[in-house]
Amino acid sequence: MSADGERRNLKILMLPYLAYGHITPFLELAKKLSDRGFSIDLCSTPINLSFIKDKVPEKYSSSIQLVELHLPNLPELPPHYHTTNGLPQHLKQTLFKALKMAKPQFYQILSAQKYDLLIYDIMLLWSARVASTLNIPSLKFYTVNAAVFCYFFHFYYKPGEEFPFPALYLREYEQEKMTHEVVDDAEEEVDRDNITESDKFVLVDSSREIDAKYMDYISETGQAKVVPIGTKFHQDHVVNRDADNMEIELIIKWLGKKKEHSTVFVSFGSEYFLTKEEMEEIAYGLELSNVDFIWVVRFQKGGGQVNKLEDALPQGFVERIGEKGKIVEGWAPQERILKHPSIGAFVTHCGWNSTLESIEFGVPIIAMPMLYDQPLNARLVVEIGVAVEVPRDGNGKLHRVNIAENIKHVIGEEIGQNLRKKVTSLGDNVRLRRGEEMDGVVEVIKQLCDKTDQSKNGLT
Numbered sequence: 001m002s003a004d005g006e007r008r009n010l011k012i013l014m015l016p017y018l019a020y021g022h023i024t025p026f027l028e029l030a031k032k033l034s035d036r037g038f039s040i041d042l043c044s045t046p047i048n049l050s051f052i053k054d055k056v057p058e059k060y061s062s063s064i065q066l067v068e069l070h071l072p073n074l075p076e077l078p079p080h081y082h083t084t085n086g087l088p089q090h091l092k093q094t095l096f097k098a099l100k101m102a103k104p105q106f107y108q109i110l111s112a113q114k115y116d117l118l119i120y121d122i123m124l125l126w127s128a129r130v131a132s133t134l135n136i137p138s139l140k141f142y143t144v145n146a147a148v149f150c151y152f153f154h155f156y157y158k159p160g161e162e163f164p165f166p167a168l169y170l171r172e173y174e175q176e177k178m179t180h181e182v183v184d185d186a187e188e189e190v191d192r193d194n195i196t197e198s199d200k201f202v203l204v205d206s207s208r209e210i211d212a213k214y215m216d217y218i219s220e221t222g223q224a225k226v227v228p229i230g231t232k233f234h235q236d237h238v239v240n241r242d243a244d245n246m247e248i249e250l251i252i253k254w255l256g257k258k259k260e261h262s263t264v265f266v267s268f269g270s271e272y273f274l275t276k277e278e279m280e281e282i283a284y285g286l287e288l289s290n291v292d293f294i295w296v297v298r299f300q301k302g303g304g305q306v307n308k309l310e311d312a313l314p315q316g317f318v319e320r321i322g323e324k325g326k327i328v329e330g331w332a333p334q335e336r337i338l339k340h341p342s343i344g345a346f347v348t349h350c351g352w353n354s355t356l357e358s359i360e361f362g363v364p365i366i367a368m369p370m371l372y373d374q375p376l377n378a379r380l381v382v383e384i385g386v387a388v389e390v391p392r393d394g395n396g397k398l399h400r401v402n403i404a405e406n407i408k409h410v411i412g413e414e415i416g417q418n419l420r421k422k423v424t425s426l427g428d429n430v431r432l433r434r435g436e437e438m439d440g441v442v443e444v445i446k447q448l449c450d451k452t453d454q455s456k457n458g459l460t
C-alpha cells in the first residue's frame, strides 16, 4: 500500500448527491483514497450517514470520518426521505432544493477544518463555488461512465450537434425522457458558468478497459480531462448482516441446487418500480423461456395499488413456476448472487453499479434499460460485446416473446458462451488496471493541491 496522501496528511471532504447510486461510488472512492493514505471526511445527512456507517469496514474507521449536513425542514418533503430513491419526480427536485439551501452550513463545514480538497458530485456544482471562495481546490466526480458524460456534454455545450458515436443514439422515446431529466436539473443549476481551474478534471466511475474511447473524446475536446477511478474492490462486500439473514442463506442454498450457468438473475436496481404491464411481460417472458431464475420484485405499494407480492404478479404464476424460479421481494444480496457459479446471465436495467458488478463477476448481461443513463449504459455494454439488449417496440414497450428469446439465447446457447468469454476477460482486465487507474487519480489530486499550495505561498 502506498501512502501518497501522507506526504503532509492531505485531508479531503467528499460530498455525494443524495441517491444510493451516487453514495455507493463515493464510498468506494473514499476507501481507495484512504488506502493511499488520505484522510477522508464524507459529508451527508444524518439519515444517510447511518446507512453509510454500516458500509464502512472496520479498517477504515479512523481514516474515513462522517460529517453531518442538516437539511432544512421543508413541509413538502416526507421527513425520512434523504435520498431520491423511491421519491416521486417533483419531490426529487424539492430534495435537490433542500440540499442547495444547506449551502451556508456547508460553508461552515468547509471552513471549520483545514481541507486540502473537495471531491463533489457533479450534480452539486454549487459546492465547488463554496470551496473556491475559501481557496480550497475541488474535483468533480461523475458517478457513471464517460460514454454517458459524452451525452450530457453534448446536451449542455453543443445543442443540436449530432453525437459522434452511433452506439449512443437514443431511441426517440428515450431521448424524450432523458431530455426531460436533464432540463429539470439545468433549471436548478443556475450557476453553471464560470469554470474554475479545478473544473479541468472530471473523475468517472469506470475503467479505460470499458470506455476509453469516450474518455479520450471528452479529454480531446479540451473541456475536461476525464480520469477513471477504476472499478471497485469486492472482497469486503459480504457484510455480517447478510450472513445473519436466513432468507439470504435460503437463496444461496437454492442456487446451490442449480447447474452451472443455468440460472438468470433478474433485478432492476434500487430506484425503479416496474409497472403492472412490465411485471406481466417479464413474468410471462421468464415462463416462456423455461429457464431457471431469481427475480427481485419491487413494486409500488398502497395508494389504491396492490399490497401483496402475489397480487402484483400474474395469477397462478408463483404456483406454476414452482422450483424453477425464486421470487424475492424488494432486496436481494446482488453481489453474492452474481458471483454464484449457477448464475448464467443478468437481466438488468443497466444501472451503472449493477453493470459494473456484472462485469466484475463475469456474468453476461441481458439489458432491459428503463430510464436515466440506463439506455446509454445498455448500448455501451452491447458495443463492447458483453451484452444483448431486449428490443422494445416503437412505443417503447417490452414484449414477453422478446424477453424469452433473449434469455434462451444467452443461457445454454453459443451466443451466451461467447458473451461469457468476453465479459470474463473484461473483468480480469479491469482488475489488472485498478492500481494504475488510482495512480492517475492520486496524480490529479496532488496536482490540484500543489497548485493551491503554491498560490497560497505566492509562487504562482
Ligand SMILES: O=c1ccn([C@@H]2O[C@H](COP(=O)(O)OP(=O)(O)O[C@H]3O[C@H](CO)[C@@H](O)[C@H](O)[C@H]3O)[C@@H](O)[C@H]2O)c(=O)[nH]1
Residues within 6 Å of the ligand: 019, 020, 021, 022, 024, 143, 144, 267, 268, 269, 270, 271, 272, 296, 330, 331, 332, 333, 334, 335, 350, 351, 352, 353, 354, 355, 357, 371, 372, 373, 374
Ligand atoms: O436487490 C438489490 C438491488 C440492488 N442492489 C445493489 O444496489 C445497487 C444498485 O445500483 P444501480 O445498479 O446503479 O441501480 P440504481 O439503484 O437504479 O441506480 C441509480 O444510480 C445509478 C448510478 O448513478 C444509475 O446508473 C442508475 O440509472 C440509477 O437508477 C447495486 O450495487 C446493487 O448491487 C442490491 O444489492 N440488491
